Amino acid sequence: MDQVVRWGIIGAGGIARRRTIPALNLISNAQVTAVMDKNEQVLEELREEFGIEYGYTQEAQLLENPDVDAVYIASPVAFHKDQARRVLDAGKHLLIEKPVAMDGRETKELSDYAAGKGLCAGVGMLMRFHGGHMRIKELLREGILGDIVSCRAQLTCWFPKMEGNWRQIKAISGGGALMDMGIHCIDLLRYLLDDEVEKVCGMADHRTFDYEVEDSVSAVLRMHKGAACYIDANFNIPDDAAHCPLEIYGTKGSIIASGTIGQDGKGEILLTLSDSDKGYESSQVRSESGGAQKLDFEHVNMYARQLEEFSNCILNSLPPRTPLTDAVKTMRVVDAIYRSSSEERTVYLKENAW
Ligand SMILES: NC(=O)c1ccc[n+]([C@@H]2O[C@H](COP(=O)([O-])OP(=O)(O)OC[C@H]3O[C@@H](n4cnc5c(N)ncnc54)[C@H](O)[C@@H]3O)[C@@H](O)[C@H]2O)c1
Incomplete structure (x- = not known):
């Protein structure tokens, strides 16, 4: 392979068109060679x-193309596992x-399938590439906050009912706000805390909209x-209120960050350090800014950073930042939250026998 990874894209009309393809065009170690989508009009527009x-309506055509070294899959979730297996084959x-697949078990099956293929296989967990999150991770690694006791991560959007939208159909999405957005919060906290x-x-609730999947x-x-970590994700908070x-x-x-969990690489982060050796103060005075x-x-283009690093992993046989084995751990948490909600009890991760 040259020093440039030639990418093919399966499911090219959504996030791939808005973010991934433009990001691939910004980096020097990758290029987009082929796109595949079910929608012919999307294909034509993209190519132009x-x-x-190359533009294809069938995956097999893209996978047979020797000019494609690596494939990025951004189709609806229900198709991921089979498409990914064919990519590896x-x-x-x-x-x-x-999310890699419809649940933890499917994700584990795919991860096991990929093991031993000698290929670079990973998941796009974008929040790990935010410049602020990378700075926070460094500081936490140095132990700047002492013993971490409590965390919160939230991601929301406004997502009213749209007839036929795959994200609102459980058999295609696997779930709602948790699968789509909460998953980022879980992955980010696991990553930052290294725990x-x-x-x-x-x-998981249906509060506002009457589609099949949870909106909260x-x-x-x-x-x-x-540490006790609170995560929340909603499809029912207006974007301008988020x-x-x-x-x-x-x-x-x-460390208090606002607006960093999202797609644009921006936001604000405040760090407050305190003298934990001092004794109890009954007044519990907190200054306005808290120091x-x-x-x-x-402020980086997280998509470009992710693709550049992944391409570098391919070119130099390095492990990706989020291999499929890591995605399994996040999906196990997703499964446990759904189970906890439906059985109305605390669920231990070790209850998953597989
Ligand atoms: N990391 C992020 O920032 C981010 C953001 C948005 C979406 N996503 C993920 O990307 C994936 C796609 O989401 P989206 O918002 O782009 O969806 P989308 O519906 O906007 O786009 C999906 C595209 O896939 C095509 N498609 C449908 N069925 C297909 C099939 N069987 N084979 C190939 N293509 C098919 C559609 O025509 C469409 O062009 C999901 O897994 C989603 O969670 C990630």
């Missing part, structure tokens, strides 16, 4: 808009959009090292 060499590297979930208590989800995740907070509290301070300092971070 981006000057893409064709000997192509694989980057698949979240795994031990047990969960969750509620909240859950408390107990991590192995002890702040998508990320909050991390430890025994030596806190918070604004954290600088690089």
Whole structure:
């Protein structure tokens, strides 16, 4: 392979068209060679808009093309697993959009299938590439907040009923706000804290819209090292009312981010450090700003950063930032939250026998 990865895209008309293809055009170690979509009009428009060499309506055509080294899958979730297996069978590297599959078991099956193929196989967990999140991860690794005791991560959008929309049909999406958005919050907290979930208590509800999947989800995740993490995701909060907070509290301070969980790589992050050696103060005085300092971070195109790094992994036989084995861990948490909600009890991750 040259020093450029030639990408093919399956399911090219949504996020791929809005973000991934433009991002691939910004980086030097990758290019878009072929697109495949069920929608012929989308294909024509894409090829014209981006000057893409090959356009197909059948996956097999794209997978037979020797000019394609790696495939990015961004089709509706129900198609992911089979498409991904065919990509691996064709000997192509694989980057698949979240959620990898319909549930944890399917994700594990795919991860096992990929193991031993000698290919780079990972999932697009974009929040890991946000410049601010990368800065937070560094600070947490240095132990700046002491023992992490409590966290919150939220992602929301306004998503009213749209007849025939696949995200609102359980058999195609696998679920609603949790599968689509909450999954980012779970993955991000696992990544930032470098910790795994031990047990969960969750509620997935139909509050506002009468489609099949939940429009609201909240859950408390107990991590192995002890932190209690609250995640929430909603399809029923207006976009202009959303702040998508990320909050991390430890025994030596806190990090409070606003608007970093999202697609644009921006937002604001405040760091507050405190003297944890001091004694109890009955007045519990908190200054207005709390002595918070604004954290600088690089505003990057997260899609470009993710694709550049993934392409580099392919070119240099390195493991991707989020391999499929890692995606299995997040999907197990998703499964546990749904189970906790339906059985109205705390669910331990170890209850999953597989
Ligand atoms: N990481 C992110 O920022 C992000 C953002 C949005 C979506 N996503 C993920 O990307 C995936 C796609 O979501 P979307 O919003 O782009 O959906 P979308 O409905 O906007 O686009 C999906 C595209 O797939 C095509 N398609 C439908 N069935 C197909 C099939 N069987 N084979 C090939 N193509 C098919 C459709 O014609 C359409 O062009 C989902 O897994 C979603 O969760 C990720």
